[in-house]
Amino acid sequence: MDYMRERIAKYQEETGNNYNLEATPAEGTSHRLARLDKQAYPNIMVANEAQNEEFGVPVYYSNSTQLPVDYSNDIFEILDLQDELQTKYTGGTVVHLFVGEEIKDIAAMKHLIKTICENYKLPYFTISPTFSVCPKDGYMPGKVEKCGKCQSETEVYARIVGYIRPIKQWNEGKRAEFDDRQMVSIIQDKGKSEPIMEESIEQGELI
Template identity: 35%
Template sequence: VPEDLAKRPAIVGGVEQDFTYGDCQDEMALINRAFLEVILEGDAEGNTLDFPIPTYAITKKFDWNEENAKLLLDVTVKTGLPYFANFINGDLKQKNARSIFSGTHFNAKKLFKKTGGLFAYGENTGTIGTVSINMARLAYLAKDEEDFLKHLDKVLDISARSLSTKRQVLASLLEAGLYPYTKHYLGSFENHFSSIGIVGMNEACMNANWIQKGLDAEEAQNFAENVLMHVRKRLKEYQADHHELFSIEAVAAGDISHRFALKDQKEYPDMMIAMQGDTPYYTGSTELPIDGNVDLFTRLDIQNRMQEIYTGGTIFNVRLAKNEYDAKGIAVLLERIMENYTIPYITLNTCNRDYPIEGYLYQEAVNER
């Protein structure tokens, strides 16, 4: 039971009871076990369920030897589905897992972090929309770093205005009664973020004539860090101007990375673009290419530096080669990562699911510990 709920009276049917949530640990364990068993079983044909995607809070008190924890690891081995929130290191707080503004008022000078990762938003919050910025094209067209930041500022200004306009339209439609359930349960979109996302920073560094190296190089990492801090600074200015929440997002990319790369490939044939077979794409946010030669813990070192700058969307994806892992080894790996890094959210893809590229080898990770 989360510490901030343990001593609160349990509510049943809207009525406070004479027992607390802390008294309901056995019932919570029963529900958790039932959920994990359903996920482990899969659908009627035994296929992995794509949703829901659970996010589990890992604290210093988390017992990996407890029966439900073992079942969770079995689910992870079979499906790669769960996300793990790092409450051991970093600035994640359990009390904020449900409400981002727990005892906090809006402060334009501060960028608030989204709660719950990609699939476990806190209460009464979400995203108005996300504008993804093609960093690779900006870097390719820029004369130098100063010119890059100049053009980036123009794109950021347009992004902020478009998101603010969208927020105003949605708010007016909400007040006009077009979203009755949203109006009843949320009341407003005041706690929703206007998100600006980063796509293709690795390719941006490779195309920048003043760097021409990927994110595995120190100078590229320094540039990426400076760009992220610059975006944070601008978002604080937008918050003050619009009095609205803004977020700098680590965009997973997906379709948008392919669309950006496809357009750039046609318009600028000499651009450096990542390829998977004949398919062009850009690496998500400030991630390294998954088919590179950088080992797992070096990647963690680099992402540990980057991910704490973002306020939303951060996830470190550990890809494990098929049949190279077991539940006990995964527990050791998760503990090792969370004890030594401030990366907020971690997922392990065990390649029992359909992923186009197999990346890190589990055996390499275990040998390094």
């Protein structure tokens, strides 16, 4: 990353043009290039190598310089590992935090966002819940493939990269990635409306 930034600075001096170092979204190529590389070089490693070898699931690469989607469900571990790297980009980049539940506690969400903004330097992050929609009964939190009321098939929505769309419209590699995703949790268990970062802050991890 440092080398690429130096090259960009050199090109800018030589040409007078502005150049960005950006994290590409790779919505389609993360699967397409992994599939083509596997055909040409069967021993090459992909993000879901073990699942592909054992179950034959479609292959994909991790997106840009993001962590593997199954690496951690700990918000602050993800941010700690990505913070310095993300600040090296001069253009578009983002850290996605995927949430498998409905976000009901607005106070907890505000506190989480404030904590991240005050303790990290990364330029952009998203907090994206997964939800489902029944054509008859409407919105449902989380991944629900069949409506519990009318038994209709639902549409499950999640963030693919820069936007939210039905999972069934994703390519097969991105669907395999979704199945591997570790979902972070905003709320502690036992029915308490407390953001998960309270314990981390008390332990001084962010100080």
